[in-house]
Amino acid sequence: MGESMMMTYSKLQTKITIMLVIILTVSIGLNNVIGTYFFQKQYYEVLEEQILVIGQSLKNQLDHIHSFGFTEKNLVGFDELCKEIIWKHKEISLVYVADTDGQVLFKSKNQENTTMLDIPELLEAVRLSKEGVISYTHQGNSYLGAVIPFLNTDKTHYEGSVVVIVESNKINHKLFSLYKYPVLLTLLFFILSFFLIMLTLSNWVTNPLKSMVLHMNEAAAGNLRSYANTTARDEIGQLGQVFNRMLKQISELVVQTAQTIELESRYNAEFKQRKDGEALRHAISSVSSTLDEREVNERILTSLRELVPYTSSTLWIQHYDMLTSMMTRYDESSNGYKDIEYAEQHAREMFSLLQQQEQPFVKETNRIHFLYLPILIESNVQGMIIVQNGGSYTQSDVNIAFTYTSQVGSYIQNARLYRQMQRLAATDVLTGIYNRRHFFDQAFRVFQQSVHTNSHLGIIMFDVDHFKGVNDQYGHPVGDLVLASVAGRVSSYLLNDESQTFGRYGGEEFIILINGTSDEWLQALAEQIRRGISEMSFPTSHGDLRVTASLGIACRNEQAETLEKLLKLADTALYKAKASGRNCVAVTDDH
Structure with a gap:
């Protein structure tokens, strides 16, 4: 505060000082300029009168000499008079005596042999016998010349003129000598006035303002009683x-x-x-x-944005000690995807920290703020959400987000259990493929789609040959192993999408519904399945067991306009394969 006050005072003092210097300098300068102008004007007027008087005196002396006639002796006396005048009046440079034709009759200095006046202005005045002072410039120098005409002996006309020359350099030198002391006095007055004014300003203005600034700074610092x-x-x-x-x-x-x-x-x-x-x-x-697992995951991230802002977010869930990214959301206009990649590189490390402290935390990397939120499932941290934003997260944001993620874990668990129940309800326990009920649900939907799009739809129905004998000779555990292995082998030949539906039809019978293929492709697949099953071997206490399968093929056509009729055609083809000696592929006669 003191430094600020001194700086303010110094600036104010500097401004006032500059202002005073300008005012005093302008005032004194104007005074000197105006005084000099009038002094020079007055001086030149006096000088002009003086040289006219000197010239008149010389003219009178010349008239006296003229009365006796111009002789060398008399002009010598006139020359002495001129030297005396020039010595007394330092500003006078030369004295000429010239006739009306401009011929020089006398010159006070004889260093130059001058016979005629070579100054046009002076020559004109002499010829006209015009009395007065003439200002002219010669060889770069300024001069004043006083011309005083004189008469002839008879006093009948002008015979010539006396010319007194004054050089401006000598005038300026004289003026400088006259100015020197007033200028020194003016400078002294300037310095004295400046210090007196500064002293007055310090007592009347600067010091009170300094005090005001001090109180203002204290008030600005919070002291409202200053x-x-x-x-x-x-x-x-x-x-x-x-x-x-x-x-x-x-x-x-x-x-x-x-x-x-x-x-x-x-x-x-x-x-x-x-x-x-x-x-x-x-x-x-x-x-x-909702209980749909994917929809639950999507809603968790979507609803989180209503609570805290983010440009990208990722939901991570731990399955059997493996951390998996379940869902990602990010703004297309941001670098969210790249930032999520960065988050993936550190996901396991961050998840370990969350498991240790069970509390959310915020980290900043490259000016990107990451918020790590634990998800509690059955009172344990089994998941997390990583959200990021360009701006920072407040403690309020962290608190409400943590409250939210602490509760969504139960809904993730419910959706997971619901998915498992649906899978159990739709899956045959022994073989792991669709059971009869779920297969028909799927088959009916695919059949309707095929009718609507007029796509090729076919069924492969097959069973294990002499399976009752396998159960009777080797026991039901071996029979179950055969059925499970056959289902696994056939599943490896199929695509894991909705175009191919594989289910257990009942007992040792299986059925495959395939949409969007051709008759040739169906037959090739059926042959691949038959050959694959025949190549399987099952070790038993009675030696290795090998089985075969019979397969029937039927396709949707005019005779199979419903799913029930198509299944009946496939069943007929299967019996045809069995009647043909088993371990073969048969196609219905109506195909």
């Missing part, structure tokens, strides 16, 4: 009074604002709590309204 001194009766004193009133009003306003902020903070906290609670209830309700 009142300024208001004893002065000038504008600065009035400023101090206004400042003190302002501090009092600010103090009152601060108290009122603090109360308002407290009330607003309470209201906002309650409003946010209600809003978060409503959002949390809506999110959990959305997740709990």
